[in-house]
Amino acid sequence: MRIMLIGYGNVGKCFHGLLDERREFLTRRYGITPKVVSIVDRGGAVIDPKGIRCDEALEAKRKFGTVAGLDRGRRGMSAIEAIGEVDCEVVTELTPSNLADGEPGMSHIVEAMRVGRHVITANKGPLALALPALLELASHNDVKLLFSGTVGGGTPFLNFIRKCLKGNEILSLRGVLNGTTNFVLSTMERKGRTMEEALLEAKDLGYAEADPSLDVNGLDAAAKLAILTNVALGRRVTISDVEVEGIAKVSRRDVSRALDSGMTIRLIAEASHEFARVQPREISREDPLCVYGPLNALSLVMEGEWQVTLVGKGAGGFETAQALVRDLVELKESLTSTYSTLKIEAYER
Amino acid sequence: MRIMLIGYGNVGKCFHGLLDERREFLTRRYGITPKVVSIVDRGGAVIDPKGIRCDEALEAKRKFGTVAGLDRGRRGMSAIEAIGEVDCEVVTELTPSNLADGEPGMSHIVEAMRVGRHVITANKGPLALALPALLELASHNDVKLLFSGTVGGGTPFLNFIRKCLKGNEILSLRGVLNGTTNFVLSTMERKGRTMEEALLEAKDLGYAEADPSLDVNGLDAAAKLAILTNVALGRRVTISDVEVEGIAKVSRRDVSRALDSGMTIRLIAEASHEFARVQPREISREDPLCVYGPLNALSLVMEGEWQVTLVGKGAGGFETAQALVRDLVELKESLTSTYSTLKIEAYER
Numbered sequence: 045m046r047i048m049l050i051g052y053g054n055v056g057k058c059f060h061g062l063l064d065e066r067r068e069f070l071t072r073r074y075g076i077t078p079k080v081v082s083i084v085d086r087g088g089a090v091i092d093p094k095g096i097r098c099d100e101a102l103e104a105k106r107k108f109g110t111v112a113g114l115d116r117g118r119r120g121m122s123a124i125e126a127i128g129e130v131d132c133e134v135v136t137e138l139t140p141s142n143l144a145d146g147e148p149g150m151s152h153i154v155e156a157m158r159v160g161r162h163v164i165t166a167n168k169g170p171l172a173l174a175l176p177a178l179l180e181l182a183s184h185n186d187v188k189l190l191f192s193g194t195v196g197g198g199t200p201f202l203n204f205i206r207k208c209l210k211g212n213e214i215l216s217l218r219g220v221l222n223g224t225t226n227f228v229l230s231t232m233e234r235k236g237r238t239m240e241e242a243l244l245e246a247k248d249l250g251y252a253e254a255d256p257s258l259d260v261n262g263l264d265a266a267a268k269l270a271i272l273t274n275v276a277l278g279r280r281v282t283i284s285d286v287e288v289e290g291i292a293k294v295s296r297r298d299v300s301r302a303l304d305s306g307m308t309i310r311l312i313a314e315a316s317h318e319f320a321r322v323q324p325r326e327i328s329r330e331d332p333l334c335v336y337g338p339l340n341a342l343s344l345v346m347e348g349e350w351q352v353t354l355v356g357k358g359a360g361g362f363e364t365a366q367a368l369v370r371d372l373v374e375l376k377e378s379l380t381s382t383y384s385t386l387k388i389e390a391y392e393r
Numbered sequence: 394m395r396i397m398l399i400g401y402g403n404v405g406k407c408f409h410g411l412l413d414e415r416r417e418f419l420t421r422r423y424g425i426t427p428k429v430v431s432i433v434d435r436g437g438a439v440i441d442p443k444g445i446r447c448d449e450a451l452e453a454k455r456k457f458g459t460v461a462g463l464d465r466g467r468r469g470m471s472a473i474e475a476i477g478e479v480d481c482e483v484v485t486e487l488t489p490s491n492l493a494d495g496e497p498g499m500s501h502i503v504e505a506m507r508v509g510r511h512v513i514t515a516n517k518g519p520l521a522l523a524l525p526a527l528l529e530l531a532s533h534n535d536v537k538l539l540f541s542g543t544v545g546g547g548t549p550f551l552n553f554i555r556k557c558l559k560g561n562e563i564l565s566l567r568g569v570l571n572g573t574t575n576f577v578l579s580t581m582e583r584k585g586r587t588m589e590e591a592l593l594e595a596k597d598l599g600y601a602e603a604d605p606s607l608d609v610n611g612l613d614a615a616a617k618l619a620i621l622t623n624v625a626l627g628r629r630v631t632i633s634d635v636e637v638e639g640i641a642k643v644s645r646r647d648v649s650r651a652l653d654s655g656m657t658i659r660l661i662a663e664a665s666h667e668f669a670r671v672q673p674r675e676i677s678r679e680d681p682l683c684v685y686g687p688l689n690a691l692s693l694v695m696e697g698e699w700q701v702t703l704v705g706k707g708a709g710g711f712e713t714a715q716a717l718v719r720d721l722v723e724l725k726e727s728l729t730s731t732y733s734t735l736k737i738e739a740y741e742r
Contacts, residue, residue, distance in 0.1 A: 211423075211722045332684060332690075352703065354702070356699075370561075
């Protein structure tokens with residue numbers, strides 16, 4: 045299976061490394077022989093039908109700041125140009141998320157599908173902004189669009205919804221979808237810290253970016269909620285349909301007051317067939333959503349008040365790369381199966 | 394799809410009710426038109442190729458104490474006799490679990506597979522005692538054996554393992570697999586009750602059987618652990634390979650001492666490639682396994698210390714019946730798919 049990587053940051057490197065490392069396992073167990081035939085980063089592209097190894101790409105990146113530094117590299121070549129030139133089955137889009145207009149990922153995904161490539165992406169931006177349209181485009185071009193790395197890369201929320209709840213109807217969902225804010229809130233609670241102190245600690249531990257504003261203002265959680273709402277509830281929503289309130293106003297006093305009454309404050313993302321919103325909420329300390337540190341959690345409520353909760357890591361580079369590998373396996377299986385379940389993945393579980 | 398029900402207690406009735414209720418949905422969404430062509434209970438059997446409705450079976454059960462009271466009923470007919478006579482695709486085995494020798498479920502499952510029927514069961518006994526052998530028998534007879542109702546009927550643990558963790562290797566698992574003991578331990582903790590008091594409360598609320606000894610002595614959890622260990626770790630174990638210690642020796646003082654140090658006592662079932670055991674353990678109150686009331690939880694640990702936890706209801710009649718419906722959908726899909734993933738379900742994820 046010939047793969048093109050667009051974006052070669054932490055996730056891209058991890059994914060490439062995993063492919064090289066698990067090649068034999070993937071071949072033996074799933075009949076997939078992955079070959080990375082092109083990589084594009086900000087400095088240009090490299091294209092090689094014989095395959096590009098992770099170690100050489102990393103070395104070029106280190107030495108020259110771009111994979112285009114490789115001997116067969118093409119400095120200045122854009123992803124769109126490369127998509128037009130590369131012969132491959134799958135394009136993996138792994139550029140940074142942009143929740144304003146989804147670029148450059150949006151254009152990459154659209155162009156890749158237009159020329160008939162299956163797309164696997166971990167890029168929340170384009171999906172939060174336009175998942176319904178992108179799925180229609182995938183269907184129109186008869187390609188698959190897989191995106192389990194966009195929500196809880198470390199915990200397979202989307203696959204759980206699609207595969208483990210068949211025969212049931214999901215009525216609503218409630219989750220802790222942002223690890224950074226959960227670390228901040230639970231650290232304020234456990235250690236009596238102010239938000240500023242807790243944020244500093246999160247940065248020190250690598251749980252927050254240098255600029256954590258998309259975490260703090262709730263937009264990262266809202267992007268994930270938009271994607272989940274499409275998949276779990278079959279509602280064609282985008283991030284603009286989500287009411288959002290971040291954690292900026294949560295004070296140390298709010299947190300300790302909640303604690304005194306057996307409750308805890310978490311940034312809760314929730315959606316039903318009527319609403320979709322993200323806001324700090326008091327929940328019981330016995331609620332399965334009361335998770336600590338950088339964990340994520342998602343509760344799904346079905347008919348008969350039946351509820352299931354999935355808890356696990358949010359997305360680090362390694363976790364997201366694992367999700368991409370799972371999507372690759374999924375893609376392979378769907379291509380060799382006679383009945384294609386993936387094409388309509390979001391709206392029919 | 395012609396279905397035979399063996400065992401018509403709470404689970405059997407709920408399952409039959411769900412099939413009647415969701416017939417249209419199942420047909421439309423999955424192409425399954427379920428028809429119950431035979432029911433067997435302790436008093437005898439009823440066989441009708443045209444189908445038996447839930448309301449008439451319930452009425453016969455109420456009036457005569459057995460479904461054999463129906464006009465086309467056969468008083469005194471055994472399940473084994475009925476299996477030989479009934480033409481159907483699936484036998485659902487729903488008699489009470491027996492962890493000593495697995496009977497009568499064991500004989501029913503073996504006979505059904507012998508005559509070429511697929512089997513869906515919620516009966517832990519035969520599987521805890523002989524899952525490796527039963528899976529071989531299924532493979533030998535070229536039929537499917539589905540059993541997601543045996544472990545956490547209310548939470549799809551087995552399907553999660555089989556379907557959502559592809560491409561990863563599970564190294565160990567730890568779980569709270571018995572709702573009754575979890576209710577007892579968390580009630581001792583929350584309300585300062587003794588075990589006897591908490592058990593009485595559990596019975597009042599319907600969370601414990603009249604005789605809760607299999608819960609208290611840890612055998613119910615051990616049975617589920619044996620099944621999970623086969624599926625998650627690919628180890629061919631049975632309940633006799635599980636070291637078991639129940640909660641009988643846990644005192645109110647143990648519970649409050651744990652609480653004082655930020656810990657909590659739970660009946661933990663755990664297995665790796667080296668061991669399988671059930672015993673009361675102190676765990677952190679921040680551990681996702683620290684669930685309250687009758688909930689179940691299961692953490693799976695994969696390479697790179699990657700951990701995912703699933704939390705939900707244990708098995709009530711309704712939850713188990715739902716799991717049976719999901720197995721039916723699964724069976725149907727596997728039969729219409731070209732590549733059969735289910736045949737080797739336990740040992741190859």
